[in-house]
Amino acid sequence: MEKEKRSRTRLVPLPSRALVPDRDAARDPVLECINLGITLGGIKAVEDFNFTVGRTEIAGLIGPNGAGKTTVFNLLTKVYQPTTGTILLNGRDTHGMNTMQVNKAGIARTFQNIRLFKNLSVADNVKAAMNNDMRYNMLNAILRTPAYRREEIAAHRRALKLLSIFDMQDIADVRAGSLPYGAQRRLEIVRALATNPSLLLLDEPAAGMNPSETAELMDSIRKVHEMFQIAIVLIEHDMSLVMNICEGICVLNFGHIIAKGTPDDIQSNPAVIEAYLGRNREAK
Amino acid sequence: MRRLINLKRVEARRIYLTYFVVIAAYVICQTMSSTKMMSSSMRGMLVPICAYMVMAVSLNLVVGISGELSLGHAGFMSVGAFSGVATAILLQNLLPFAPVRLAIAMISGAVFAALAGFLIGIPVLRLKGDYLAIVTLAFGEIIKSILNNFYLGVDSAGLHFSMLSDTTRLLPGGQLIIRGPMGISRIMKIATFPAGFILVMIALAIVFNLVNSRFGRGFMAIRDDRIAAESIGLDVTKFKLTAFVMSAALAGAAGCLFSLNYSTIVANKFDFNTSILILVFVVLGGQGNMLGSIIAAAALTILPEKLREFSDYRMLLYAVILIMTMLITNNDNIKAFFQNILPGSKAKFQKEESDA
Amino acid sequence: MVFLNFFISGISLGSIYAIIALGYTMVYGIAKMLNFAHGDVIMVGAYVCFYAVARYELPPVLGVLIAMLLCTFLGIIVERLAYKPLRQAPSLAVLITAIGVSYFLQNAALLLWSSNPKVFPSIIGRGAYKLFDGALSVSHVTVLTIVTCLLIMIVLSLFINKTRLGKAMRACSEDKSAAQLMGINVNATISLTFAIGSGLAAVAGALLCSAYPTLMPTTGSLPGIKAFTAAVFGGIGSIPGAFLGGLMLGVIEIFAKAYISSQLSDAVVFAVLIIVLLVKPAGLLGKQVTEKV
Numbered sequence: 001m002e003k004e005k006r007s008r009t010r011l012v013p014l015p016s017r018a019l020v021p022d023r024d025a026a027r028d029p030v031l032e033c034i035n036l037g038i039t040l041g042g043i044k045a046v047e048d049f050n051f052t053v054g055r056t057e058i059a060g061l062i063g064p065n066g067a068g069k070t071t072v073f074n075l076l077t078k079v080y081q082p083t084t085g086t087i088l089l090n091g092r093d094t095h096g097m098n099t100m101q102v103n104k105a106g107i108a109r110t111f112q113n114i115r116l117f118k119n120l121s122v123a124d125n126v127k128a129a130m131n132n133d134m135r136y137n138m139l140n141a142i143l144r145t146p147a148y149r150r151e152e153i154a155a156h157r158r159a160l161k162l163l164s165i166f167d168m169q170d171i172a173d174v175r176a177g178s179l180p181y182g183a184q185r186r187l188e189i190v191r192a193l194a195t196n197p198s199l200l201l202l203d204e205p206a207a208g209m210n211p212s213e214t215a216e217l218m219d220s221i222r223k224v225h226e227m228f229q230i231a232i233v234l235i236e237h238d239m240s241l242v243m244n245i246c247e248g249i250c251v252l253n254f255g256h257i258i259a260k261g262t263p264d265d266i267q268s269n270p271a272v273i274e275a276y277l278g279r280n281r282e283a284k
Numbered sequence: 285m286r287r288l289i290n291l292k293r294v295e296a297r298r299i300y301l302t303y304f305v306v307i308a309a310y311v312i313c314q315t316m317s318s319t320k321m322m323s324s325s326m327r328g329m330l331v332p333i334c335a336y337m338v339m340a341v342s343l344n345l346v347v348g349i350s351g352e353l354s355l356g357h358a359g360f361m362s363v364g365a366f367s368g369v370a371t372a373i374l375l376q377n378l379l380p381f382a383p384v385r386l387a388i389a390m391i392s393g394a395v396f397a398a399l400a401g402f403l404i405g406i407p408v409l410r411l412k413g414d415y416l417a418i419v420t421l422a423f424g425e426i427i428k429s430i431l432n433n434f435y436l437g438v439d440s441a442g443l444h445f446s447m448l449s450d451t452t453r454l455l456p457g458g459q460l461i462i463r464g465p466m467g468i469s470r471i472m473k474i475a476t477f478p479a480g481f482i483l484v485m486i487a488l489a490i491v492f493n494l495v496n497s498r499f500g501r502g503f504m505a506i507r508d509d510r511i512a513a514e515s516i517g518l519d520v521t522k523f524k525l526t527a528f529v530m531s532a533a534l535a536g537a538a539g540c541l542f543s544l545n546y547s548t549i550v551a552n553k554f555d556f557n558t559s560i561l562i563l564v565f566v567v568l569g570g571q572g573n574m575l576g577s578i579i580a581a582a583a584l585t586i587l588p589e590k591l592r593e594f595s596d597y598r599m600l601l602y603a604v605i606l607i608m609t610m611l612i613t614n615n616d617n618i619k620a621f622f623q624n625i626l627p628g629s630k631a632k633f634q635k636e637e638s639d640a
Numbered sequence: 641m642v643f644l645n646f647f648i649s650g651i652s653l654g655s656i657y658a659i660i661a662l663g664y665t666m667v668y669g670i671a672k673m674l675n676f677a678h679g680d681v682i683m684v685g686a687y688v689c690f691y692a693v694a695r696y697e698l699p700p701v702l703g704v705l706i707a708m709l710l711c712t713f714l715g716i717i718v719e720r721l722a723y724k725p726l727r728q729a730p731s732l733a734v735l736i737t738a739i740g741v742s743y744f745l746q747n748a749a750l751l752l753w754s755s756n757p758k759v760f761p762s763i764i765g766r767g768a769y770k771l772f773d774g775a776l777s778v779s780h781v782t783v784l785t786i787v788t789c790l791l792i793m794i795v796l797s798l799f800i801n802k803t804r805l806g807k808a809m810r811a812c813s814e815d816k817s818a819a820q821l822m823g824i825n826v827n828a829t830i831s832l833t834f835a836i837g838s839g840l841a842a843v844a845g846a847l848l849c850s851a852y853p854t855l856m857p858t859t860g861s862l863p864g865i866k867a868f869t870a871a872v873f874g875g876i877g878s879i880p881g882a883f884l885g886g887l888m889l890g891v892i893e894i895f896a897k898a899y900i901s902s903q904l905s906d907a908v909v910f911a912v913l914i915i916v917l918l919v920k921p922a923g924l925l926g927k928q929v930t931e932k933v
Contacts, residue, residue, distance in 0.1 A: 077515055103517035115512035117505045119572075121291040128501040129516040138526065141497035142490050148497065155498075173292040195516050353732065407918050414674060418872045419917055421865070422910035429907035448901055556865065560739050567736045596751055603743035607722055610737040614729035 028055045029088075030106075030199050030231045031076070036085035037255075038075055045071045046255045049085065053199065053248075058225055058232045060246035062239075062266075064275065067252040069235045070112055073201050077109050078102045090198060104132060108197035110188040112204050112235075118177030122168060122187055125176050126159040129194035162190050165227070166220055182213050186220070193224065200224075202234040206241050214238055218245055243267065251275070299492050302575040306488065309582075310481045317477065325589060333585050334480025335542035338487045340565035340577035342534035345491050347563065348571035349500065350527040351507030352409070353417040356424025357535055357562050360397040362554035364536025365543040366431055368393025369468050370461050372544060374438060382474040386544060389474075390483065390537040397536020398529050400427070405528040409521060424559055431551035436462040467550035468543075475544035483541055487534050488574060494530065503527050568609060641776055646898045647891065652782040652851065654890020655789035659844040660867030661874070661882035662796060663837030669813040669877040670833045673731065676738040677718065678841060679864015680745035685711045685842030686760065686849040686859060687753055694761045700846075707842040715838025716831050723834075724827070742861070749857035757856045760849035781850045788847060792840065793883050800879060809833060813877065866893075866906075869913050875926020884924060889913075 029052045036049035046068040053059050061069050074080045076087060078099045087094045089105050097105065108129075117125050134155060140148040163169045166186040171179070176187060185205055192200055205221070206214045218241055225232055236242045242249060243263040251259040251266060253275045259266055266272055313330060316322040343357045372389035379385045408419045435450045436443065439458025446452050454460060462468055494500050502523040506513045514520055543549040565584060569576025587605070591598035612618055660682060667675045685707040692703035722741050726734045768779040800806040811819040812829045820826050848863060849855050866889060874885025889909060896908035922928045 079511065079515075099511070099514035100517050100519055103515060109515055111512065111515075115509045115515075117508040117512065119508055120501065120504055123292075124501050124504075127498070128505040128513070128518070131498050131502055132517045134498045136498070138494070138497075138499060138530075141499055142493050144493055152497070173290045175289060175291045178289070191516060347732070353735075407914070411917060411921055414668075414876065415872065415917055415921060415923075417674070418869065419914050422869065422913050425865075426907045426910050429904055429910075433901075433903050448903060563732075564736055564739070567732050571732070599747040600744060600751065603740050603747060606740035607737055607744065610729075610733050610740065611722070611725050614726055614733050616728075 029053060030055050030057075030090060031233075032086075032088040033072075033076075034086045034088070036072070036075060036082055036087060038071065038080055038083045040071070040080070044255055046075065046252075049075075049252075049255075049257060051250055051257070051260075053231045053233055055198075055231060056225070056229050057248060058221070058234070058246050060242040060249040060263075061233055061235045061252065062237070062242055062249060063252035063258075068255040069252055070203055071255075072252070073109060073203055073233075073235065076102070076201060077107055103195055103197075106196075106198035107201065108192035108195045108199075109201035110185070110192055110203055110205060112207070114181075114184045114188060116176045116184055116187060116191070118175070120176055121173050122163065122176050122179070123156065123159045123172035125187055125191050126162055126194045127155050129191045130155050130158065132195070159194065162194055163187075165193075165223060166190060182209055182217075185209070186217070189220075189224070193228065198230055200230055200232045202232065202236075204235050204237065206236060206238045214241055217241070221245060298573075298575065302488060302492075302578070303485070305575060306481070306484055306578065310477075314477065326586075329585060329589065330477040331475045331480045331545040332542055333582050334477070334484050335538045335545075336562070336565065336581040336585050337484050337578045338538035338541070339535055339562045340569065340581040341484070341487045341491055341574050342531040342538065343562050344566045344569070344572065344574060344577045345494075345503075345527055345531045345534075347566050348573065348577075349491075349495060349507065350503045350524060352524065352528070353413065354420040354528075354531075355417050355556070355559050355563065356420035356422070356427070357531075358554040358556070358558035359420075359424035359427035360401055360532040360535035361539035361542070361558065362427060362431055362551055363400045363532075364390075364393030364397040364539030365549055365554065366434075366462060366468065366551070367396035368536070368540025369471055369543045369549065370436060372472070372474065372540075373459075373461050373468070376472065382472075383476075383479065386474045386476075386479055386541075389544065390540045393540030394533040394537040397539065398533035400536075401529040401532025402525070405525045405532075409524040409528060421556065421559070424556060428551050428555055431462075432465050434462055435460065435464050465550065465552075467548060467553075469548040471544060471547050471549065473545055473547060475541050480541055483537060484578070487538075488578075490530070490534065491574060499523070499526060564606065568613075645776060646894050648776075648778055648782060650891035650894035651887060652785045652890070653894060654870075654887035655785045656844050656848050656851065656886075657863065657867045657870045657890050658789050658883045658886025659792055659840050659847070660863060661871040661886045662792070662879060663840045663844075664868050664871040665874075665876055665879060665882040666809075666833050667837050668871065669879075670809060671723065671830055673723065673734045674738065674868070675837075676735070676864070676868075677741035677745060678837065679860035679862075679867070680742050680749075681711050681714060681838050681841040681860070682845040682848065682863060683749060683855075683857060683860030684714060684745060685838075685845030686855055687749060687758075687845075688842070689846040690758055690760055690849070690855055694758075704843060704846045707846060708839045711838040711842035711845075712835045715834040715841075719831055719834040724830075746857050746861070753857065755857060757854045760853040760855050781847075785847045785851065788843065789883075789886075792843070793879075796836075796879060805829070805832065866909065869910065872923055873913050873916055875920075875923030878923070878925045878927075881923055881925035 031053040033049050033051040037047040038045050049072060061072060063069055071080070075082045078094065078097055089102070089107060092105065094102055094105060117128060120128065134151050136145070136147045136151050160169045160172055163172055166189070168183065168186065168190065171183070176184065179187065189202065189205065206217055209217060221232065222245065234242070234246070246263060249261065249263055249266045250257055251272050258275055259269045259272045261269070313322070317327050317330065339357065339361060343354065346352050346354050368389040371392035372385055375385050375388060379388070404423050408416060408423070411419055433448050434445065435447070435452055436445045437452040437454045437458055437460040438444070439455040441455060444452035444454060450460065450464070452460065502513070502518050505518060506520050506523055510520060539554070565580040566577055568584070569578070569580035588598055588602055591601055594601055660678065663678055664675065667673065667678070688707040688710050689703045692698045692706050693700050698706070718741055722737050723734060726737060768777045769783065770777050800809060808819070808824045808829050809832070811822065811824055812826055816826050845860070849859070867886065870885040870889040871882045872885070873889060874881030874883070892912050893905055893909050896905040900908055916924065
């Protein structure tokens, strides 16, 4: 009985903001950046950033430390307002939007230095992200009306189902801040997914993970990609992860794109080797 | 493996314990009071204690749950007090049945305080931390100044009000209700202990139910990490404002209850020191811990009375107790001690965090 | 001419606020705490000065010096006993402790010196300079206050910017652990900050009570809150900001009293503060800190 109910819980409540017409699902770009740039403290942190992500693409954003990768994420999510250029999300200009509105329009992200709601339970972290799908008002909450109960139960089921992607459903009632590091990173991804994004930005998802954890994470990202059919952009220093998982890769150095292409292109690109991979090889 | 604590169970237990403690305390006090086992000075403090409990719970919603420091909570209490008492006086002839009049007065106090909270919240909630603290302090003082210079009268032609000096020019038979710095006098004391108890229970129910809803999750998410909260699409301003207005409304009702227990009220009663007093309840009881707030409110209201035998030294002693409590509760060695004797306590939580 | 008169008394009142605000802002800059007991140190300083001058008939300069010395000690002791154990504690706990200290000082003063208001003796006489054929009269106290404030401001700026100790203070306010790694004695620096702030409070107490000669155990609290407002107004943590904020607050208060309403002057002062903070959320000269993501 309980199981049956659970299976009827939809991961993405319909109609979803992530839902797109079937035509050219793979080709139609979800994100287009045109001449994107920002000046921070007199320094052009990112300049002439032209980048397109397909509807169901997994793209990688790599580059040495300080290349401006996280700044690009901050521009996309409007933590910083770009000084130049345009961001089109599903063909819509995000000019003038703030972080919250960009999320409602379909971008969700994780953070390089984990930003969980530490004092909330794991399930509440996920349910907090479902706020915009919930309709009940304050009076319903105070009086615990049937509308409140119905939506809360549905949200809880959906949270558990999302958590089960990463096998975290059994620790749903644990305080998020007390989780081990890897679990906190995974929870951030689940929380981002709970907002029904059409584009998921992962900022160094494998940072601090050991090889077996990274391999597990790779499987999970693939699983998410398959289940939700969304675009994913990830910043990562772990080359095995990037080269294995990404269809397209964009390399940044000093705020400029120095190469774009498939993993094979990038691996053989002399500019990239010089700026980034080369140095890595020497170190090894 | 580290033992992970089931937060949901811990929280549920704490909520039931809170309700239980409040009901038990009410039953005991009511019995003692009706069997004359309680001194008359204690009896006179029952309603103010209830009012302070509601104040502490409502401020805890802002300080503990939403994580915003407010130093002007007494301002909302005074708005609620003046509007509520004025309502009670206006309804005196219309509604001879006191409990109904009390209820309507408290609702009126809550509505006016919520309105004040809304007007203040819109501009100030964009500020953070200590800046928000100083602006709430400033608003508390502004409310006090305005109420100190506010005159409200009623006559057969309706309500009249004026600022700075009494220019209401009431018709014969009219009554001046609020007299500027003199406040309101000759109030009928209709606040009762059962009413106070009910208000405490309502405040607790509202806060607990809000916390366990999408609103509470929003408040706490913003408190824990504002940027992450924005990134998942939470409207930070709206959530903060919601918590602030709700808190102001509860404070308004509490202010009304408090004032209807005295024959005279003046705006200076609700000054910066009162705001601080309520903040002390919240901090001593633990941020986000409603039971703690309630116990701290009761204990710190009774304490100065109990210290009366030290006469002149009582406030000095009160200050020393306050400082010592802060030093002791923040001492690492003592924290570790409590952690060992109270398994599953909050101290344990914090230990785990530092492990992680 | 009336306008100029108000302006000068505003500057004079503002100078007192500025001296108090300097103490607030220095302590905030280095210890990141709102020291609500600061206003009561003013009161202690004023009482000490009162007893030295009125009872023991010492020369006023000596009285002020004794007050400064005692307040400096008081500041250091309070810091050591009440605030130092809470260095790692949440800021709210420190705030409540500061309030506890404030209650303590007020009630200790009440026991020691009773609640009867004392009439403060003038430390430099009640005379006044007459300018423009007597149309403009500036009292000696006013001149002394403004000069003292300017002097303190100059000396303090030189100290902070030119000396080793000043550099240590700036380093501690930027990053305490990094300062410690550079061999700066952080505890001593914090004590020094409290000492300077409290010493300044004593001066402010003497000046405040010379201008408004009623002395009570609660004398310090309202000027304390207003000076705190002034510090935030100018951008808390910034020394020129405290100076500017103090002066502006004094001028606004006097003008509000003169031209709007004496009963509502406090409300006007606080309203201006709110407007300034809404336009410049970190105060007039404060640095806006952006959060790193």
